[in-house]
Amino acid sequence: MTATQSPPQPTPFDALVATHAISVPDRRRQYRRRARIADLLVATIWASGAAAAALFLASGGAARFATIADGVTSVGVLAGLIGTDFILVMLVLAARIPLIDRVIGHDRALAVHRSLGKPALYLLLGHGVLLLVGYGMTSGINPIVEIGAMFDIPDMPLAFLGLGLLIVVVICSLVAVRRRFSYELWHLIHLLSYLAVLVAVPHQLSVGGILAANSLQRFYWIGLYVLAFGAIGGYRFIAPAVMSVRRRMTVSQIETVAAGVVSIHFAGRDLETLESAGGQFFIWRFWSLRTWWHSHPVSLSAVPTGTHARITVRDLGSGSRAISALKPGTRVSFEGPYGLFTDAARTAPKLAIVVAGIGVTPIRALLEDAIIAPGETTILLRASTIDETYLWNEIAELARQKGATVYTMIGSRAITGPGWMPQTDATRGVTLRGVFPDLADSDLYLCGPGAWVELVRADATALGVPEHQIHLERFDW
């Protein structure tokens, strides 16, 4: 491990703070505020589930448990209401709403989205089965025959179709199954869930008596649908399209940084108004014949200026490889900025950064963007070989300007000792706490290969760093 630089040098920062040109944010207060909003979001999800059940109670549902048949039917209705509510919550979580991204970040929003998938499916399957049994018991026929009877009710065939589509979507999202598909095919199948949710609407309004015409209940329920689909349509389709068209972004230059790593420079209009904080990513789409169907979630590797922006990518997938063959002038569309791997997510007074390989790119932008005091920041750069020290010179320059300390580690992973560092450092007894003496008072930003990140995280957790102080960037969705 080599310390390439050490603080404290007098920097312009002190002068700026002294003249109140910049104010150092209170990280802990910022975090508490964010956490309060996050708590409210969680409470809202709970409450929406309760509201679905309350719709049933408000229609006199509490009295409909007198017999076994009624009880089964009522539980089935409840399952349908709560299951549908979960599905709508999932849509809202996947809609990339800026507020949700700022508060919990997209990766966590999508983790919650995924965790609701199976419960929602079970509830809706239960809804179907319980109602067939309940109606069947009431009419004195078996549930299988009841299916035929149900098909005769207007809107019910559509509802069955919706349930079928939902089963397909959830099965395709199981980890084991999802691995077999390319992301693009999987995503296409996943879009069927919108259809599944929509075709189920007519039977909710016409068959059940709970959402009676002109009732407050129906108003609320349709409001939920408008909210969910409005958010999806607005934030996932309309806003990115408008933004992309306005910025007129094109590829201006492809610059080879190292073997297999390129920086793509973009030209466009008003790029400084993208309002991306350093460390955030965009989902890019390059409109050439070979690349338009792939989307690439990639962080900016520099803070954009009015007419210029830059990303740096390594050819990991087949899609990324085609990128390096892009011609200047290719149109670029994008969605974003997304992510909480930014200065805004800070919770503690000190900043510790550990990055490996191409994971350096968001940190490069974050460092440029962040308001940090001299001596506040310590950076550990990690590469397997000298050829993988992408953008290290830029990091070193920024660190010099901002008074950050940079350490480097080069070499393949240690076999004994902490697996995230090279063998030589492990043998010398280097530890995470040794590199970051103030770790307990630091925000720890980690970016790199998934398995490597987990090793560092486990090390930090073992040292007692609380979870909210550890920030990871994940692109695994």
Next chain:
Amino acid sequence: MRKRAIAQGIVASTAILIVGWQTGASGLSSSSAARVTRSATDSAPAQPPKTTQPPNATQQPNPTQPSNPASALPVTPSPATPETPAPATSTPPNVAAPTQTVKPAAHPAIPPAAATPAPASGGRNGTFTGTVASTQYGPVQVQITVASSRITDVIALQLTNQGRRSVQISNRAAPILRSEVLSSQSANVASVSGASYTSDGYLTSLQSALDLAGFK
């Protein structure tokens, strides 16, 4: 922080559920003070043969319904409810109408003094056809026969018929409603659980027929 989220979630959810429950409870009591929802399965003997409801005026066979309405009470298949106009219990005078469309004033109450569920006031004898009450599952219309100031028969001319399940429901509900009406001698009876649309339509049409007959 997580603990607070869970606490907030529980408090908010509980509050919402209580509001829903209260709304449901008050909704029930306002639509009918003594509207005890009975399950149709309690009245299984009343189950008619599984045939589609005849849309014509032929009377539906109902084995459990005695022809003499005076003896209707003991054999009414449904459990006794406060609504049953047994002579001993005085029916609440301000029982609200089972449907919103029925004017409560149309049937003030059966006088407690009556020894049998007999006529409070006469009106004309004959057959009277109620208006068509349209429901989400199709039109409902009934015809009543009044003799000696008593409702002696109720025939369903039309019943909810959209889809096979709807037909099942109305076939199940109609005989129950009929026997209830004959024993209570009014449209002021509980709706059949699981067949609220059919019941509401049935009783609405029935009330209009009673009005036609001048049946008080």
